[in-house]
Amino acid sequence: MHPHMKEILLDEQQIKERVLQLGQQITRDYQGQNILMVGILKGAMIFLADLVRNIDVPTSFDFMAVSSYGAGAVSSGAVRILKDLDKSIDGRHVIIVEDIVDTGLTLQYLVENMKARGPASLKICTLLDKPSRRKVDVPVDYNGFSIPDEFVVGYGLDYNERYRNLPYIAVLKPEIYRS
Numbered sequence: 001m002h003p004h005m006k007e008i009l010l011d012e013q014q015i016k017e018r019v020l021q022l023g024q025q026i027t028r029d030y031q032g033q034n035i036l037m038v039g040i041l042k043g044a045m046i047f048l049a050d051l052v053r054n055i056d057v058p059t060s061f062d063f064m065a066v067s068s069y070g071a072g073a074v075s076s077g078a079v080r081i082l083k084d085l086d087k088s089i090d091g092r093h094v095i096i097v098e099d100i101v102d103t104g105l106t107l108q109y110l111v112e113n114m115k116a117r118g119p120a121s122l123k124i125c126t127l128l129d130k131p132s133r134r135k136v137d138v139p140v141d142y143n144g145f146s147i148p149d150e151f152v153v154g155y156g157l158d159y160n161e162r163y164r165n166l167p168y169i170a171v172l173k174p175e176i177y178r179s
């Protein structure tokens, strides 16, 4: 384990099995349709890459990058688009793919923003959910794991842009987080 980690919350095998299940569930739910997966950069990159390889209906993907004004606990809910979708989603079956839902503010914005673009359907898929932190209700259709309110990194999730490449999801040692 990386020396900056306190404990591994989800190991490689647990993640792999759950991502396979999610892919199978999405495959069943979208029989006969084409999916557009929209990954929210950068955190969802690793999850999306593994997830799409477990989906067996025609799937394309696009990406958005957003940043919230006001960091962490004082997040205002205002979101700025850093990178928009490449193409129209009008009439498409869209699944937003996130690494983690925390307050829900980012997804609330993204859902409203994307609904206005006229998709045929819109669902949310997240690898991790921290339900105890929710400030606004967001309809999560596919959730990998509900986790406690601890700061986690790995498998796409960062702290100051580090640790995204760890193959597991771990709790960062508080002394690293505070220093």
Ligand SMILES: O=P(O)(O)OC[C@H]1O[C@H](OP(=O)(O)OP(=O)(O)O)[C@H](O)[C@@H]1O
Pocket (backbone or CB within 6 Å): 040, 041, 042, 043, 044, 066, 067, 068, 075, 098, 099, 100, 101, 102, 103, 104, 105, 106, 107, 157, 158
């Ligand atoms: O539910 P919320 O409280 O809105 O928080 C969740 C958002 O925060 C994280 O992104 P972050 O801004 O850290 O960007 P990153 O994916 O590039 O790390 C995560 O990927 C979600 O987009």
Ligand SMILES: Nc1nc2[nH]cnc2c(=O)[nH]1
Pocket (backbone or CB within 6 Å): 100, 101, 102, 150, 151, 152, 153, 157, 158, 159
């Ligand atoms: N990396 C990371 N980003 C988050 N955003 C909201 N919660 C978390 C978390 O636990 N880890």
